Amino acid sequence: MTVRVRFAPSPTGYLHIGSARTALFNYLFAKHCGGKYLLRIEDTDRERSTPEAVAAIFSSLDWLGIKADAEPLFQFEQASRHAEVANALLKNGKAYYCYCSPEELQTMREEAAQNKLPPKYNGMWRDRDPSTAPAGIKPVIRFKSPQEGALTINDQVQGPVTVQNIQLDDMVLLRADGTPTYMLSVVVDDHDMGITHIIRGDDHLTNAFRQHHIYTAMEWNVPTFAHIPLIHGSDGAKLSKRHGATSADVYRDLGFLPEAMKNYLLRLGWAHGDDEMINESQAIEWFSLEGIGRSPARFDMIKLQNLNGHYIRLADDQRLLGLIKPQVENQIGRTLMPCDESKIFQGMGGLKDRAKTLVELSESAIIYIQPLPHDEKALAMLTPENVEHLKKLLPKLAACEYTHDALEATLRAAADQFNVKLGQLAAPLRVAITGRSVSPSLFEVMSILGKEESIKRVKGITKS
Numbered sequence: 001m002t003v004r005v006r007f008a009p010s011p012t013g014y015l016h017i018g019s020a021r022t023a024l025f026n027y028l029f030a031k032h033c034g035g036k037y038l039l040r041i042e043d044t045d046r047e048r049s050t051p052e053a054v055a056a057i058f059s060s061l062d063w064l065g066i067k068a069d070a071e072p073l074f075q076f077e078q079a080s081r082h083a084e085v086a087n088a089l090l091k092n093g094k095a096y097y098c099y100c101s102p103e104e105l106q107t108m109r110e111e112a113a114q115n116k117l118p119p120k121y122n123g124m125w126r127d128r129d130p131s132t133a134p135a136g137i138k139p140v141i142r143f144k145s146p147q148e149g150a151l152t153i154n155d156q157v158q159g160p161v162t163v164q165n166i167q168l169d170d171m172v173l174l175r176a177d178g179t180p181t182y183m184l185s186v187v188v189d190d191h192d193m194g195i196t197h198i199i200r201g202d203d204h205l206t207n208a209f210r211q212h213h214i215y216t217a218m219e220w221n222v223p224t225f226a227h228i229p230l231i232h233g234s235d236g237a238k239l240s241k242r243h244g245a246t247s248a249d250v251y252r253d254l255g256f257l258p259e260a261m262k263n264y265l266l267r268l269g270w271a272h273g274d275d276e277m278i279n280e281s282q283a284i285e286w287f288s289l290e291g292i293g294r295s296p297a298r299f300d301m302i303k304l305q306n307l308n309g310h311y312i313r314l315a316d317d318q319r320l321l322g323l324i325k326p327q328v329e330n331q332i333g334r335t336l337m338p339c340d341e342s343k344i345f346q347g348m349g350g351l352k353d354r355a356k357t358l359v360e361l362s363e364s365a366i367i368y369i370q371p372l373p374h375d376e377k378a379l380a381m382l383t384p385e386n387v388e389h390l391k392k393l394l395p396k397l398a399a400c401e402y403t404h405d406a407l408e409a410t411l412r413a414a415a416d417q418f419n420v421k422l423g424q425l426a427a428p429l430r431v432a433i434t435g436r437s438v439s440p441s442l443f444e445v446m447s448i449l450g451k452e453e454s455i456k457r458v459k460g461i462t463k464s
């Protein structure tokens with residue numbers, strides 16, 4: 001059997017990171033098994049589905065590199081096929097017309113509420129002769145859900161889960177206007193797409209029982225189910241906007257690398273021993289449904305940032321330059337010239353050592369274009385005494401060769417001469433050069449900036 005899985009988002013908003021993880025699990029499972037990963041846009045809710053949401057989903061999946069093995073399928077376009085299946089069920093006695101009026105349904109709901117029971121259709125048209133149908137009412141088609149016995153689903157994550165069939169009422173398959181319901185569309189599409197495994201959030205577990213019965217009624221193979229626990233926030237509640245960003249797109253804008261995000265999402269709810277850093281080929285090699293945990297994982301921003309820092313250090317410098325360029329240009333208010341890019345590129349090793357996000361990286365890269373605005377700690381270094389030292393240092397900096405070692409030697413000699421510790425001289429110099437009290441190696445920064453620019457920056461302090 002060739003594994004075929006799908007990710008089936010409803011395009012009613014951005015791609016939630018929980019959904020991104022579902023997509024990732026499906027993708028990795030397909031790749032691990034040598035199968036196919038497909039994408040289906042569940043756009044049957046015409047009021048809530050928007051082209052902008054479809055575009056946002058595509059763009060987030062694209063960013064994460066979760067690429068489908070075929071063109072996406074749009075569920076709404078399959079509506080006539082869904083109606084065909086509803087009619088087939090009607091024909092073989094597995095479904096029936098229901099002529100209930102909205103008032104009758106309302107009464108049923110009220111009765112259930114009075115008896116403290118969940119709302120449930122009472123099956124009033126299940127065995128009734130359609131010739132008794134009231135005139136002028138367009139019927140819906142309801143599924144004749146088995147009422148006896150129990151159904152057990154051997155979920156690959158949750159284990160065996162049993163529901164008494166009596167709990168499942170006769171759901172609507174086709175509305176009076178001929179449009180299919182979500183429950184029917186999902187089953188028909190999964191069957192037609194040849195889906196073998198359904199991996200999705202455990203908020204869909206209860207749907208699986210209803211869907212299972214539709215498969216059986218159509219005498220179709222039932223796919224294997226794997227319902228993964230949702231992601232929770234640090235307080236243990238379901239991850240929501242209140243915990244911070246939940247949109248995959250926002251994480252791109254916050255400066256996370258897609259490979260870090262994928263690694264983090266993978267580890268969120270799936271484990272391979274104690275491995276934390278897992279690259280894509282390892283993930284494909286190791287991924288299994290058995291590795292998915294049963295309890296909800298907690299989203300931890302600090303862990304994600306640390307992981308992102310690791311991936312930034314591993315990333316190619318030229319690629320990083322390309323990624324931060326728009327942000328740097330935005331901050332300095334002009335386009336980067338080749339000589340600017342070259343300086344940032346040369347300094348990338350030192351810059352990326354400290355950055356946890358691309359936003360931090362782009363902010364610190366600006367030191368190669370202009371000093372950063374002083375923060376409080378930096379200002380505190382610029383005492384009159386320190387500024388005096390910088391003044392005396394200027395002729396030495398003018399006579400020095402701009403290599404790391406020569407700069408260091410010059411500074412050491414000057415510190416001896418001024419009778420101060422090296423740090424006492426280097427700290428205000430760092431502020432003059434970078435604007436900050438913390439930066440990549442000062443001598444590296446100065447050797448990349450060169451003599452003219454370095455002296456100009458020191459003069460910017462000593463003259464003011």
Ligand code: GLU
Nearest residue numbers: 008009010042186200204
């Ligand atoms: N469209 C559903 C959702 O976005 C997923 C349905 C499914 O995976 O079966 O929650």
